[in-house]
Amino acid sequence: MSIVFIISAPSGSGKSTLVGKLRERLPGLMFSVSYTTRSPRGQERQGENYHYISRAEFEERIRRGEFLEYAEVFGNYYGTHRSVLERAQAEGRDLVLDIDVQGARQLKSKIPDAVSIFILAPSRQILEQRLRNRSEDSEEMIARRLKEAAEEIQNWRAYDYVVVNREVESAVDTMAAIVKAERVRRCRMEREIQPILETFQQGGG
Ligand code: 5GP
Secondary structure (H helix, E strand, C coil): CCCEEEEECCCCCCHHHHHHHHHHHCCCCEECCEEECCCCCCCCCECCCEEECCHHHHHHHHHCCCEEEEEEECCEEEEEEHHHHHHHHHHCCCEEEECCHHHHHHHHHHCCCCEEEEEECCCHHHHHHHHHHCCCCCHHHHHHHHHHHHHHHCCHHHCCEEEECCCHHHHHHHHHHHHHHHHCCHHHHHHHHHHHHHHHHCCCC
C-alpha cells in the first residue's frame, strides 16, 4: 500500500523549496502534478509544475468525477487527479501531494490513513519578508496572502505533523524523518513482517 503524504503551507512558507529538497533526498517518492486554472508563472512549465487547463475544462472534469479532491484558491481551481493515486499504487510508491487546507480536509476524509504535514513560517514578520524577497506579488497581493495565511494557520491542529521552517536543511531533515518513520510504522509493515515471522515459526534450532 502506498502512503499518501499531504503537505500544506501558507504561500511564502518555503514549501516549494522544501518539497524540492525532499524530492532530491528521497527519490523513491512520487510527486503529484495538480491541475489548475491559473496561468503559468515565471519558469513554470505545462505538465511539470501543473497541468494548466481552462475553467470550462476543469468544471467538466469535476462533473466527470475525475478529481480525488479539488478546491478554489485565490480565485483559481486546483485539483488532484484520481489517476495519480492509482499510478502510485500500481508502482508501489509513496505519494506526496502539495495541496491547500481545503483539499487536505477532503483527502483526510477519503483516505484517513494519509499523513498530513503543515509547514509554518517562524513568524508573520518572516513570512512577510519572504513574500517581499521573492518579489512576485504586488503590495495588494502580499496583504491578501498574509491575511489568508493568518486564516490557514488556524487549521494546524487538523494536521498530523507541524514543521516550523526556521532553517531549510533542518526542516527537510524533519520532513524526511517523518516519511521514514511512517514507512516503518507497525501497521504499514504487516506485509513485510508476516514472512519474517514465518521463518521463525518454521522452527529449526
Ligand atoms: P500556487 O498557485 O502558489 O502554485 O498554489 C496556491 C495554493 O494551491 C497552494 O496552497 C497549493 O498548495 C495549492 N494547491 C496546489 N495544487 C493543489 C491541488 O491539487 N489541490 C488543492 N486543494 N490545492 C492545491
